[in-house]
Amino acid sequence: MTQLRKQIDEAVAAIRTHSSLTPEVAIVLGTGLGAFSQTIEAEATIPFTDIPHFPRTTLAAHAGNLVLGTVAGRNVVAMDGRFHYYEGYSMQEVTIGVRVMRALGAKLLILSNACGGINPKHQKGDILLIEDHINLMGDNPLIGVNDESLGPRFPDMSEPYDRKLIALAQERALALKIPVQLGVYVGVTGPCLETRAEYRFLRAIGADLVGMSTVPEVIVAAQVGLRVLGMSIATDLCLPDALEKADINKIIAAANAAEPHLTRLVKDIVKQL
Numbered sequence: 001m002t003q004l005r006k007q008i009d010e011a012v013a014a015i016r017t018h019s020s021l022t023p024e025v026a027i028v029l030g031t032g033l034g035a036f037s038q039t040i041e042a043e044a045t046i047p048f049t050d051i052p053h054f055p056r057t058t059l060a061a062h063a064g065n066l067v068l069g070t071v072a073g074r075n076v077v078a079m080d081g082r083f084h085y086y087e088g089y090s091m092q093e094v095t096i097g098v099r100v101m102r103a104l105g106a107k108l109l110i111l112s113n114a115c116g117g118i119n120p121k122h123q124k125g126d127i128l129l130i131e132d133h134i135n136l137m138g139d140n141p142l143i144g145v146n147d148e149s150l151g152p153r154f155p156d157m158s159e160p161y162d163r164k165l166i167a168l169a170q171e172r173a174l175a176l177k178i179p180v181q182l183g184v185y186v187g188v189t190g191p192c193l194e195t196r197a198e199y200r201f202l203r204a205i206g207a208d209l210v211g212m213s214t215v216p217e218v219i220v221a222a223q224v225g226l227r228v229l230g231m232s233i234a235t236d237l238c239l240p241d242a243l244e245k246a247d248i249n250k251i252i253a254a255a256n257a258a259e260p261h262l263t264r265l266v267k268d269i270v271k272q273l
Contacts (some may be wrong), residue, residue: 002147004092007053014052015102019044019068023077023097026106026226028097030213031114031235036263037080040232042069048081053096054118055089057081066097068104072271084213086191091141099150102224108165108273109226110188110266111218114255115211116193117234118203124237125167125258127169127173128183129166130230132209133215135200137187142218142223143181160218163264165229165269172268178261183208185232187215196240210238215264231266233258 001009006055021043025156028271029036046066048054067128070076080100083094098109104151117126147155148246166182173180186202188194190212221228221246 002145003072005149005153006081008094008099008103010052011082011096012053013177014050015066015100015104016045018046021068021215022105023068023075023101024107025074025076026101026109026272027076027078027266028082028111029078029080030112031252032265033112033259033262034080035259036266037063037065037067037078039263039267040067040069040071040078042067044068045152054136055083055087055093058087059081061184066089071267074270074273076270077104077106082106082213085137085189085213086138090142091139091143091216092218098217098220098226099224102226106226109221109228110269111214111230113211113214114235114251115185115209116230116236116238117208118199118238119208120239122234122237124180124232124254127178127180127258127262128232128234129169129180130161130185130207130214131166131182132161132184133186134186135168135215137215141220144147146230147175152187153224153250155223157222160228161223161230162227165227168272169229169231169265169269172272173265176268178265183232184228185209185211186215189225190213193246194238194244199238200207200241209234211253229269231262233262
């Protein structure tokens, strides 16, 4: 048994002392979707600090709980908060939650994040469905000894974001009259934001959005066989010729303003699955 497998098994065993629920859907509630946890009919809410091998979230905007319960009659498990590479954790630590939720039984993963918009067609507060990503984080959670029981050594990444789920999200957004767009997400380490020259570079290589999460989780999801739907809120506009100084309070405020729409959309998508 590899060390990683042992850690997953110990985390699952600890969770099972609180709940026997088998989730269909796993959800990672990033910045801008924390209130979604209030829509879950919770059977158990477990602090990350009570789960072996889970890191401790260091961000005030992330509650740091694992919630098991139901949404629209479907069993779900949700990470109310996530872990970031810039917090000083390894890629393996950043992604342990995805592996544990898969081991609990989840088959599908919905991820949310707040990001910077670098496509001039986008506006602050836009909700975007991630159609692909670019990994510029300089690391990969699959580096190291591979446990074949967890997934293949060389997982395919030709469709990391499930096209049928994207189509479903577009359909439900239209029905709810919630505007959504598609975008390519580029993952960077952070925690500083980018320079004007870096924004020009990211746009030139095909990115629409830039953020400091999601990519490692999606790589692991691809390895373990989870279908993925990624959703972003553009909380600030990163246009190099009209760049304003970053204000984290304004970024969080923009995420909070868009949150009710994203929460309504995610709840409806879960209902339709």
